[in-house]
Amino acid sequence: MKIVRADVIVTCPGRNFVTLKIVTDEGVYGIGDATLNGRELAVASYLKDHVCPTLIGRDAGCIEDIWQYLYKGAYWRRGPVTMTAIAAVDVALWDILGKVTGMPLYRLLGGASRDGVMVYGHATGHDIPEALDRYAEHVEMGYKAIRVQCGVPNVRSVYGVPKDNGMYEPATKGTVEEHSWSSEKYLDFVPKLFEAVRAKFGFDTHLLHDVHHRLTPIEAARLGKSVEPYRLFWMEDPTPAENQAAFRLIREHTVTPIAVGEVFNSIWDCKQLIEEQLIDYIRATLTHAGGITHLRRIADFASLCQVRTGCHGPSDLSPVCMGAALHFDLWAPNFGVQEYMGFPEAALEVFPHAWRFERGMMHPGDAPGHGVDIDEALAARYPYTPAYLPVARLEDGTLWNW
């Protein structure tokens, strides 16, 4: 079963997505997500100009060998662009394998380890009453785990909070927005948010929160310690994780669980965090961390240290990633939770999918492969639109972590 074509499809049904489609000489095809938010065309070029030509004629069933070929053969290892491109190839090949064997991806991985996948949704408000209203809506929809984010008084445009009352979308078309940030105001305010959630809804739902890399390690330690009574499911990205040893300081001071890894690309980004048990959940995604073949290695390594998975699942990863992730989650013995933000209606139409949501749980469906397709004619009606993630500055103008 030889690869005869590999095409890159860029489309913007609400936001930009990059999709790789691999076709075999038997007429079977598979697709993989190659979307790197804000840097989409870099991956499209990496695939088109450097990867696709080398795939032609290869056996589509040699998934591991092709992964090693693209990782070791490039000489330049790791990095978000390379690993996203490799992931797209990998997921497309697993999709093909599922289709030719007639099996859903989760069965190829070893079968379901659970009945369904617990997902967490986003409850966000410009202030606490609005955040509580959104939280109530998620409880009503059956969510068992809910991330809560809220505007901070006297801080302009906080991450995670929509500009209007629509769906949250961090990227802005055509321009780079600048947000302001104050760790002091945030640290004073955010425990009040959790207190309000627990006072109104009790402890029946898992409560999650994303710090979005904004704090220093000692500030993160203070936050974790101060919110222990509210028993968070996790405190996400409390500080940037390039320096993995920095998490020791947070760990020494708090038992609030920690989740890290949505910007990670390989097992080397989280090796120390996992082996020293400095985190509780690893958030690496299929699309940015080398696909099924590599994320499975990260999950297996994490399982040795009782670290569970909590895959990143924003709307800037395409429905193809969502589908493949749900198969992975259904299989992973050390699965924790899956993020699910939902998608704009146009994106759901461009990517017909077998996955389904019901009362806070998701299932990838039983279609062969990962169960997500692309309507190429419809995709062509949504051309690429330049869009950029914002940056954050402290109140004195210093560039900070967004």
Ligand SMILES: [Mg+2]
């Ligand atoms: Mg996050």
